[in-house]
Amino acid sequence: MTVVDIIMEPAETALLKAAKQIGCRIQPGRPMMDFQVEAMAEFFDIERKDRGHG
Numbered sequence: 001m002t003v004v005d006i007i008m009e010p011a012e013t014a015l016l017k018a019a020k021q022i023g024c025r026i027q028p029g030r031p032m033m034d035f036q037v038e039a040m041a042e043f044f045d046i047e048r049k050d051r052g053h054g
Helices: 014-021 029-043
Strands: 002-004 025-027
Touching: 002 014, 014 025
Parallel strands: 002 025
Antiparallel strands: none
């Protein structure tokens, strides 16, 4: 099972901590937002200075 939280700060929310403790895979919010911004930039043909993902 994967538990996803869209909150960006803190990276590991109480929900994600609890899920991790019982063995779930977790997905924090920041990477999701980074990839959404990249997809929007590509869609609108906008060049981004920062293309790193962590």
